[in-house]
Amino acid sequence: MRYLPLSADDRAQMLDVIGAKSIDDLFVDVPAAARRSGTVDLPAHAGELEVERELAALAAKNTAAGSVPFFCGAGAYKHHVPATVDHIIQRSEFLTSYTPYQPEIAQGTLQVLFEFQTQVANLTGMDVANASMYDGSTATGEAVLMAARVTRRKKAVLSPGLHPHYVGTTETLAHAVGIETVTLGAKVDAEADVIAAIDADTACVVVQTPNVFGTATDVTKIAEAAHAAGALVIVVVTEVMSLGLLKDPGSMGADIVAAEGQSIGNALNFGGPYVGLFAAKEKLTRQMPGRLCGETVDAEGRRGFVLTLSTREQHIRRDKATSNICTNSGLCSLAFTIHMSLLGEKGLRQVAAINHANARKLKDALSSVKGVEVLTPRFFNEFAVRLPKPAAGVVEALAKKGVLGGVPFSRLDPKAGLDDVLLVTATEVTTDADINEFKSKLAEVLS
Amino acid sequence: MRFTKDHEWVSVDGDVATVGITKYAADALGDVVFVEVPDAGKALSKGDSFAVVESVKAASDVYAPVAGEVVEGNAALSAAPETVNADPEGSGWFAKIRVANVADVDALMDRAAYDAYLASL
Amino acid sequence: MSMVNVGRPTRPEGSTTETRPATLTGGRGLLQDEALIFELGGWDKTGVDMPQPALDASDLGDLVRKDPIGLPGLSEPEAMRHYVRLSQKNHAIDLALYPLGSCTMKHNPRLNEKMARLPGFSDVHPLQPQSTVQGAIELMDRLAHWLKTLTGMPAVALSPKAGANGELCGLLAIHAAHDAKGDHARRVVLCPTSAHGTNPATAAFVGYSVREIAQTEDGRVDLKDLEAKLGPDVAAIMVTNPNTCGLFERDIMEISRLAHAAGAYFYCDGANFNAIVGRVRPGDLGVDAMHINLHKTFSTPHGGGGPGAGPVVLSEALAPFAPAPWVVSGSDGYKLVEFEEAEAADAFGRMCAFHGQMGMYVRALSYMMSHGSDGLKQVAEDAVLNANYIKARLQGVMSPAFPEGPCMHEALFDDSWLEGTGVTTLDFAKAMIDEGFHPMTMYFPLVVHGAMLIEPTETESKFELDRFCDALLALAGAAKGGDTERFKGAPFYAPLRRLDETRAARQPKLRWTSEPGANLAAE
Incomplete structure (x- = not known):
């Protein structure tokens, strides 16, 4: 086991210093009814390569935000980290x-x-x-x-x-x-x-x-x-x-x-x-x-x-x-x-301004899609739109077309009666191409 | 001056008792860094927690040794909590209390009894 | 007043004289004295290059910020130097043994870090469609399976953010379970006097009052006292096992039987699970709820104070009350249930936004898969072996608090062996720093005078353990030999000497300000 430094020889010497015959002597306080022989029913140890292979396969089943046009926010935001x-x-x-x-x-x-x-x-x-x-x-x-x-x-x-x-x-x-x-x-x-x-x-x-x-x-x-x-x-x-x-x-x-x-x-x-x-x-x-x-x-x-x-x-x-x-x-x-100390006040103001500018571009783009109504009057980088159909289905359909198109409000509160409301976000990582792609795919889904 | 097993001291002048914590208690706490004293007018039953005293690593409630009404809290302690260490049984007092029944004070330990009590700890 | 036994010097005392010449700049060897970022002059600087936006914020009107914020910037090389210099003033498990009892400072495998940074885990949004995060939800399901199997418990709530948050989750489930039975009279939680501070704090957080259970002379829960205090007003007992004295509660089955017979639930503080993982299942001990600190037993890094993760395993009785979210799987894949409706109307609510500490889930699962069932059992055995080895090597000189019988994963000493030397537990610990070792946990548990609690963990080699024991024995010899100056002024060789904590608390200065000497905190 690569994380365990003791050798069998070390263990024997140490038990000797302790004055114990076996490791079981050190667990004598465990009630007999709770003592177990053997291991629990889980896989045995695995090498770094095997673990990496298995976890990478799980990771590969997920759509990373950076791999597609991405517009989700609602309390968690994708920004560029130096x-x-x-x-x-x-x-x-x-x-x-x-x-x-x-x-x-x-x-x-x-x-x-x-x-x-x-x-x-x-x-x-x-x-x-x-x-x-x-x-x-x-x-x-x-x-x-x-x-x-x-x-x-x-x-x-x-x-x-x-x-x-x-x-x-x-x-x-x-x-x-x-x-x-x-x-x-x-x-x-x-x-x-x-x-x-x-x-x-x-x-x-x-x-x-x-x-x-x-x-x-x-x-x-x-x-x-x-x-x-x-x-x-x-x-x-x-x-x-x-x-x-x-x-x-x-x-x-x-x-x-x-x-x-x-x-x-x-x-x-x-x-x-x-x-x-x-x-x-x-x-x-x-x-x-x-x-x-x-x-x-x-x-x-x-x-x-x-x-x-x-x-x-x-x-x-x-x-x-x-x-x-x-x-x-x-x-x-x-x-x-x-x-924050890399950004400084100067950089923070600048990146915030880019967020706002990109969100306004997104607003202009989505407003032009038939049936979409922008609800939020004043915003920073995120706003709500009303869609002509339930937002959850729209977001699923967008995902199938390779766009992570925001968060349906019903995902956060299914009882609010706002099933047609979609929350969308643009940050400094959002490109004009992303926005155009979102706009055209949304139009397809809504048509 | 009279004492409690919770290490408060009481000194009576007329029907007003001045209350603080003993040198033993102040030493046990270590450097006192914060004291919260009661506002005037607060009614106290015997044993009520009426003040808080803190060192860096410990916090303690201070209990009313007798029943009464707070006449004055020692406001100077909030700016200079170290007074409790420097002069616990003098200028480091916590509050003055108008005692409901002065005889209650007499029932507490005197200096000799308190010293004997400390020796027994 | 309520008496305390933890008052100890919090101001430097003893010698401050140096036999070596003081440096002229405050530097020490290659360690430079490092200014705060606010003193480096970067008020109009940034270390990030970005395009200039065409900002039109006219619709925001008065909402736009105009005044200076007070955030200096650093170029990339300045930032790198500043933080790397600061890092060199820290001790770390990667540098040496970190024997903090109750903290399980074990090696943090870098494979875990690599896995957590795979974009499929680190760059996914908690609210993107579940169809696009099937692998992430499956990972949560696998982690849940490992945790349930290792503990022998039927259910787990993954979302608690750390150990104390897990305690809160467990007690809320217990509260909900009593409420569901119409039993509203249970307002008390019993904790041993040796409990972690989070136990009584959490009980109070849920509105319970706390009653203490006495401890026996051999460092365990006093069954008679427990029995006397259990009654129709007791909602739960909170017992750490192995306990904070590093001992297994021999009567644990009886403790859980008594609690259940009195209608209370048994909350087990799982902070010390490392001692028994893979060898003993808490489910076999009658536990109803137990949090698992993934940042202790399952090797996710402590990061200078967090983040942690505190999933809570639950018994059949408490499982229906677990908070959202949880994972279900079916023919159409994995689903994260985010609302306490329909299938789980009894769930008590939500512990936090989103789904908990995903980054920690990945690391913990990576660690568990690496060790496997056989490796994890060996983890517990080596952790216990290492602690007993330290106890055996030191006990001739230092005084174990409970000399009889083996300890579990940590060895507890009191300060009776220092009596008459003029050296305190604190002094001894600070002198350890000069020898290159991080001190053990001091003055905890509260039930032992001048406590020194040593937890080596399984990731220390015999060579490291021997070095550590040799250093402690040498120091003990110095203390007993009257070399008190070595202790009173210690540490002499650390980046700083002893800090004035009294001053920090009396005149709190909690942020940098441009005015010299300005204090910005409450009286």
């Missing part, structure tokens, strides 16, 4: 290190976390960001729990444009601790509907921009209404690339930002692992979930970084912790940080 990013995250010292609990020998990871927290805080316009969550959806659920702790209220109002998977995840977390969630029915451009639902029991409103239909919303008025009622404002961003073009949530009154960071540095990966971004106003720091990295000095006065304010966390506070989260998305946040 080659440097994947090279660095595969360095042994990043890939195979543990959580930086021994700061003297983990300054690499810690300094990256400090840079990551700063990038996320600046990007979202917030004061403080943590060292990452699992993904945008769990970050959103945790934000709701945090708002309930801060306000000591037990109701969360979720906007009509919040991604249905985020609604589901938030409901799972909130309902477990008795927080009521108010949903308002999926609508393309109605984030402000949350205002009417705010009352004296409302802990927070959760508003997504751009929302799941792609609609960009100025949250300022919603924030004013929420704050007047003593509620917090949680702004959700599933396409973080949008913040290169659109106003930051902090400037519009957000108290907490929960975002999906996958777009920067991370591949589609069929849905995970991704990287949840979590940022908040300074006064809420001690109620935040997850790890925080802070600056300090060592015994010789040199700058260094440590995990700090850990008394919020499960390993110290146990049943009174702000969250149960332990492992987060460390390596994905490293990828985010590297990609």
